[in-house]
Amino acid sequence: MTSLPVTSNTSGKTRGAFLLDRGVGPLLVLPATILVVIFLVGPFYYMVYTALTDLSFADATRKGAFVGFDNFRRLMRDDPLFWNSFLLTLKFVVVAVAMEFVIGFALALLIFKYVVRQRLLTTLLLIPMMLAPVAVGLIWRLLLQGDFGMVIYYLRAVGLLAQNAAVLSQPDLVFPAIVAIDIWQWTPFVTLVMLAGLMSLPRSPFEAAMMDGAGPLRIFLDVMLPLLRPIIALVLLLRGIDAFKEFDKVFIMTGGGPGTLTELVSIYAYRVNFRNWDLGYGAAVAFMVYLVVLILCSVFYKAVYWSAKPSSGLPAGAKP
């Protein structure tokens, strides 16, 4: 706003600055604030409130009476299914995001170093990411269908899968399968972001390191990785949050089964809320998930940026 060229009064200030001086600034962000309150803050507080009630759409005797922390107590002490799904989700996040990062970063390095027509390749890489998760779930369910699935056919043909076995029904294969499909869909995202990061790196630190006689591994570990740290943190954070919320693909492919072998916490929350309509307890589940993600993100964020501070030229712990 301050760049508006029109002067409006005798003091010679721009109109924007004049308006800001008169306290109009907060008014300008009001529409966005209202939207945030309506669509984010309001529902969040309503969820917290609901978690403290016994609201159920199934049971006519539970009209939403205040029950304090009963739902949280039940969640922490008496619900092994929640903890099973929660730990399974953590496992899913750690394995999937780690693999996506390693493969995606390696691909980005290869493309950065050896591929000339990077634009074409990056466009192709976008395809899995552009598919809706529901579509990905349906496609892979068909590809892995035990009797008509194309992928199953070729896996059996080359001997990677026994003739009497199937991926999504096999207790020891189903979890690796859903991880692999997530890797298939989201590795290109890591590749693209890391490629953009590599392209934006300054040349001088690399030239200085080479002149000092550093080898490729030393340059990678001591120059490239520290410079890429903010990008890496961003990718891991975004992928971690997204993977923690994984629902559509897995629900369509397995429904959380066989048994509880693929019941991620989002699927569990869906069942409590929209199958059993136990909304008070379901809100407590959702709040716990939110809380854990928030804590993980904040710990992770602080860890990355705390250790990044020394590279800004200040000693660790020193105030800027």
Place this chain on the structure above:
Amino acid sequence: MLKHTRGQLIAGMIAAAMLQVAHAAAWTLEEAAKPYSGTTIRMVGEALPPLEALSKLAPQFEQATGIKVEVEMYEHSEAVNKVQLDLNSQRGRYDVIIQPHREMGKFATNGHLLEIAPFMADAALRDPSFKPEEQLYQGAWKEISWYDGKMYGFPFTVLNMFMWYRSDLLADAKEKDGFKAKYGYDLAPAQNWDQYRDIAEWFNRPDQGLYGTALQGKRHEALWYEWLNFLYSFGGDVLDVQSGSQCGPVVVNSPQAIASLDYYKSLLAFSPPDSLNYFWDDVMALMQQAKVAELIMWNDATYAVAVDETASTVVGKVGFDIVPQGEGGKIGQLEGWTYLIPTYSKNPQAAFLFIQWMMGYDRQLEQHLNGGASGRPDVYESADVQKLPYAKASMASNEYGKPKATLPQSAEMTDILVRELSSSLAGEKSSKEALDASAKEISTLLGSCAPMSYPAQ
């Protein structure tokens, strides 16, 4: 005096009968609908052939009454969730909802439904030729559309499951000889579960692309529906009650129930390797592609296998019969979708008129011939329906249908059983462990009305 009174009584009865006849002759849909002409009723249900058939019939009603009918169709879970949210918001978006009967308790006890009796008692609305107490399967109607002794609607579909088998394979002379030599009795459609397993074992030839049977073992309602047939037939049950709206002792971990799950799991050996991820669509496709010898399947899926040559390779090669018998006798699970009028409907009278009109014989027949499953026995007796290869099995299964819980907690009970059955199929738990865990959870869920008859360890 007595003579005089009797005479008066007879005269009164005759007068009443004449009045009724006069009313029957006088009542017309057009007249009854006049006050509501120009209104619009909106309805919602599952996107399947019966509802598609209804939406094709609706213009006839519109033409006769001036009442516009809008039909919304969604996938099964979506149709249920949309209704639940609409009812709780009390917006009254829908005037007619078509819902699976397992939802009845939840809707009725929360006051979301209008009772039908006042509409039926209203001479201006009631079509005298519509006599549900004579024209519908009484057991099915009272289970599907009633709750706790109160009438809330009429059946949209009466669903059941029965046995599909490859009649061409069972009639093959070479197969007959080989089967008799191995098992010591003639090859014929299974009458009991031992025969059912023998036939599944005999025809299980994965190297030839043929499986003995196909289980719906995915963690999905399909698994629960299918297993209920085995449970009931083995003499077991979930609750020890007489109707779906009753609460009672939990018996889902009875010895009969454990035996039924053990047996069900034994069929996995003759079922495709991906059975733990299959539900009704998958097993129907297997039968359409001639990849399975016998299975237990829904009546409303039969048309696509037995009649529709564009979708099925086994038209003319499939036979149908009721579910094989166990200790529980001739029995199978009964399911249905029902017409209901929400409390918040803006046009309940027009909605009732439409439902009543749809329950008429001609519309029921038309709907049934296009993939429906009517609740009227006279529809099954029509010559056109009798030509359908599965008509007799479907009709017989309607007679032997057993109700399931429609309590407000029934969705959660289903969820518990689906999870535990799936765990057992996946080898995470034994049959006893899975059913004990189910019984404990269901008993806790229902509270004091549902003690465990078979205490778990």
